[in-house]
Amino acid sequence: MSELSRHAHAVLFPVLETLEIDVHISRFLDNGGRSLLFGETGEEYVSGRMSQQRLSRETLEAWHGAIEIVTARAGKLILAADADIAAVHRLQGVSAKLPARDAAQRMSESELEQACFETARGVVDAGINLALSPTAEVLTGSNQWLEGRTLADDPQTASRMVRSYIRGARRAGLKTTLKHFPGHPVLRGHPAKDEATVPSSLDELRAQWGAFRAGIEEGVSAVMMGPARFEAFKPVTAGSLSAELIALLRGELEFKGLVMTCDLDHRATIGDRSVGDTAVDALAAGADLLLLSPKAVPHIDEVAAAIVKAVEGGKLDPSRLNTAARTVYQLAGYRSV
Numbered sequence: 250m251s252e253l254s255r256h257a258h259a260v261l262f263p264v265l266e267t268l269e270i271d272v273h274i275s276r277f278l279d280n281g282g283r284s285l286l287f288g289e290t291g292e293e294y295v296s297g298r299m300s301q302q303r304l305s306r307e308t309l310e311a312w313h314g315a316i317e318i319v320t321a322r323a324g325k326l327i328l329a330a331d332a333d334i335a336a337v338h339r340l341q342g343v344s345a346k347l348p349a350r351d352a353a354q355r356m357s358e359s360e361l362e363q364a365c366f367e368t369a370r371g372v373v374d375a376g377i378n379l380a381l382s383p384t385a386e387v388l389t390g391s392n393q394w395l396e397g398r399t400l401a402d403d404p405q406t407a408s409r410m411v412r413s414y415i416r417g418a419r420r421a422g423l424k425t426t427l428k429h430f431p432g433h434p435v436l437r438g439h440p441a442k443d444e445a446t447v448p449s450s451l452d453e454l455r456a457q458w459g460a461f462r463a464g465i466e467e468g469v470s471a472v473m474m475g476p477a478r479f480e481a482f483k484p485v486t487a488g489s490l491s492a493e494l495i496a497l498l499r500g501e502l503e504f505k506g507l508v509m510t511c512d513l514d515h516r517a518t519i520g521d522r523s524v525g526d527t528a529v530d531a532l533a534a535g536a537d538l539l540l541l542s543p544k545a546v547p548h549i550d551e552v553a554a555a556i557v558k559a560v561e562g563g564k565l566d567p568s569r570l571n572t573a574a575r576t577v578y579q580l581a582g583y584r585s586v
Contacts, residue, residue, distance in 0.1 A: 253567070255281030256574035257556035261528070262327075262509060262538045263546045264288040268307055268315035273546050278319060280553070283574075283581050284327035284538060285319060286381070289337055297337045297398070304342040309375060312343060316376030325582040327538075329379040329426075332372055334414070336384065336398040344371025354401055358413045365417030373422050379580070381473065383414040385427045385460035389453075390435035394445070394477075404459030411460045415467040424580070427464040428473035429511060431494055432457045440476040440517035451481040458502070465504050470580060472504055474536065476511035476518045487518040490527070495535035507576050509538040514545050524548060525555025529565055532556065537573040 258281035265274060265287055274285070293299055299307075319326060330339035335350040345367040347353075353361055372380065386399050387407050401407040411427070418425050431454045438445030447454075461472075474495065475488035482493050489510035498504050513519060513527045522530075525548075528539050541549060559565035 250280055251557075253557055253560060253570075254553065256570050257281075257553040257560075258549075259283045259574040259577050260532065260537060260539055260556070260570065261541055261549060261552060262286055262329075263541045263549055264512075264543050265546075266290055266543050268311055270315065270318050273549060274319075275322065277549050278323040278326075280550075282323065283325075283577050284329065286540065287315075287328070287330045287339060287377070288543065289331070289339055294337055297333075297335075299337075299339070299341050307342060309343045312340075312375040327379050327577065327581045328377050329381055330372065330377045331382060332368060332380040332423075333382045333384060333398070334410070335400055338368075340372050340375055340377065343375050344368050350397075350400065353410060354406060356413075358409055361410060361413035362417040362420075365414045366420045367417075369418040369421035369423040377423070378582075379424045379426065379470065380418060381426045381428065383411050383425065383427065383460075383464070384429075385411050385464055386429060386432045386434070387457045387460065388434055389457065392433055392436040394436055394439050394441075395433060400460070404457055407460035408463035411464045412467050415464055415469055419468070424470035425464070426471040426473055426509070427461055427469050429475035429488065430461060430472050430498055431475065431479070431488060432461070433475055433477055436477055438477075438517070440515045441512070442516055444520065445477040445517040446485065447475075447477050447479050447481075449479075449481065454479075454481065462502060465502055469506065471507040471509055471538075472498060473509050473511055473540075474498075476515040478517050487515075489513065489518050489536060490530045490534050492534040499535070507537045507580050508535060510536050510540050512540050512542045512545075514542050523555070525552045528552050529555055529559040532569055532573055533565055535569075537576040 262284045331337045400410045478485045510531050519527045560567050
């Protein structure tokens with residue numbers, strides 16, 4: 250296995266719907282994979298609740314068993330899960346319950362921080378080290394994808410809640426992720442199924458960045474880019490593939506951590522390309538970690554091969570891949586690569 254191939258695997262972020270480590274994930278780890286996302290079914294994602302079958306099966310002992318298998322195989326890893334106040338909390342069966350959205354809004358900053366600390370402590374105890382939370386977006390109009398799943402309806406309240414979440418999680422040793430930059434205040438269509446677009450101007454997007462700024466000031470570890478296409482930029486480009494948006498995140502908001510994509514095979518992101526070509530475009534735009542849905546996981550070797558081919562063929566600068574891989578290794582806990 251060449252260093253180039255190992256780096257190509259290191260920047261991929263596959264989703265597991267269960268705690269079972271199948272042949273695709275095993276080979277991915279053997280080939281240099283550094284990150285896993287323990288996800289949920291589509292029904293659980295929409296409802297915001299884990300199924301009773303899952304809750305009875307995925308005990309704390311089961312979580313420990315799965316984490317031991319992957320770390321024994323690959324060493325230090327980014328091990329991630331959703332832990333949202335207003336949406337899905339993947340480890341609701343083995344950690345303290347997060348407050349409901351309305352209740353969380355009524356809490357003082359210190360009260361919410363303590364509630365998030367209690368939840369994060371259970372998440373860390375299960376073996377997860379990165380929450381794909383909090384959601385920093387504020388909606389100003391129709392959005393069938395995120396409606397009911399954001400923290401608040403105004404940037405000030407959302408900012409306060411984001412700060413409390415990150416502080417509480419950090420006290421427990423849990424790293425956090427802001428999502429989904431640059432925000433989707435209004436959304437036409439659903440990004441997973443449609444070529445969904447955000448019609449907002451850049452100034453309209455900026456007006457809702459308070460919670461993103463607050464989270465970055467608090468030292469959030471990662472930011473997830475959005476999957477939809479943004480009409481503020483020409484050509485109209487998905488957030489996860491937009492060099493201009495990632496440059497704004499790095500420059501204007503001064504974010505220094507890891508940038509990850511949303512699911513690369515969301516219709517609004519992938520369009521009519523292959524997952525491999527989409528992965529190359531995301532890396533070239535400045536993303537560090539590329540999220541692969543359960544449907545894409547069986548093709549993970551092909552995606553890594555597409556990245557290798559792009560570097561060898563001159564389409565992707567090798568320094569961009571090296572920087573992305575180094576950023577992933579650092580978040581996984583390696584001091585040097």
